[in-house]
Every structure is written in C-alpha cells, then in structure tokens.
Amino acid sequence: MTCSLFYSTEMPNERAKVFGTPPAKPMRWAxxxxxxxxxxxxxxxxxxxxxxxxxxELRAVMAHTIGDEVGNVATFVSWRATAYGGKKRRKGGKRKCS
Structure with a gap:
C-alpha cells in the first residue's frame, strides 16, 4: 500500500490531494x-x-515544521508526503502441484 499527499496553499479550500488509500495506523512519512x-x-x-x-496528524506536523524553518511568514507553501508499507508479504515459496 502506498499513499501520497500533495498540499499547496494555492489549492482550492486548502485541501490536500490524496493519491492511494490513506493508512489507518500511524506510518512513517517521507x-x-x-x-x-x-x-x-x-x-x-x-x-x-x-x-x-x-x-x-500529518498536516498539523507539517505546519509546525514549516513554521520552525521560516517562521510564520510565507507567501507560498507546497509539500508532498508519501507513506509506504502496510500489508506484509506471505512467507513461503511456490506451492507444489501433486
């Protein structure tokens, strides 16, 4: 499962565009x-x-992070976050035919 978010201050209603399925549990984000x-x-x-x-929580974390970097003055903000993982692969090899 892969989920990507794209956020920009120039987007309508300041909503993030989501690609993929958002994870139900906390994940690491790049x-x-x-x-x-x-x-x-x-x-x-x-x-x-x-x-x-x-x-x-991701949007609040990014607002705090960007505020720490440049202060609260910014004319344009854009970010992309991606989370990988989720389902585990099945252990074992190929199934044998009798």
Missing amino acids: VDYVVKTPDGRTVVLGEKTIQRATFE
Whole structure:
C-alpha cells in the first residue's frame, strides 16, 4: 500500500490531494517541501522523515515544521508526503502441484 499527499496553499479550500488509500495506523512519512518567503527567498528542503504520524496528524506536523524553518511568514507553501508499507508479504515459496 502506498499513499501520497500533495498540499499547496494555492489549492482550492486548502485541501490536500490524496493519491492511494490513506493508512489507518500511524506510518512513517517521507516529505519534500518548498517554501517562498516575502523577501523572494526560496527554501527547498529535500527530504524529511516524520516518524509515525497518522493521516490526520500529518498536516498539523507539517505546519509546525514549516513554521520552525521560516517562521510564520510565507507567501507560498507546497509539500508532498508519501507513506509506504502496510500489508506484509506471505512467507513461503511456490506451492507444489501433486
């Protein structure tokens, strides 16, 4: 199971676009984000891994993280989060035919 979220301040109603099925349990999220400040500076941080957050908690965690990086002044914020995992693969090899 893979779930990806895309959030931008320019999206209608400030809702995240979801690709895949959101996980029911807390998962690790790989996050990339871009922030532009009023002075024209662009802050691009490659990867950040958020430890064990639920789908609902992720937006609050990202708002706090971006606020710590550039303060509460930003003209544009965009981020993409991806969670991998979920179902475990079955142990064992191929089934033998009699």
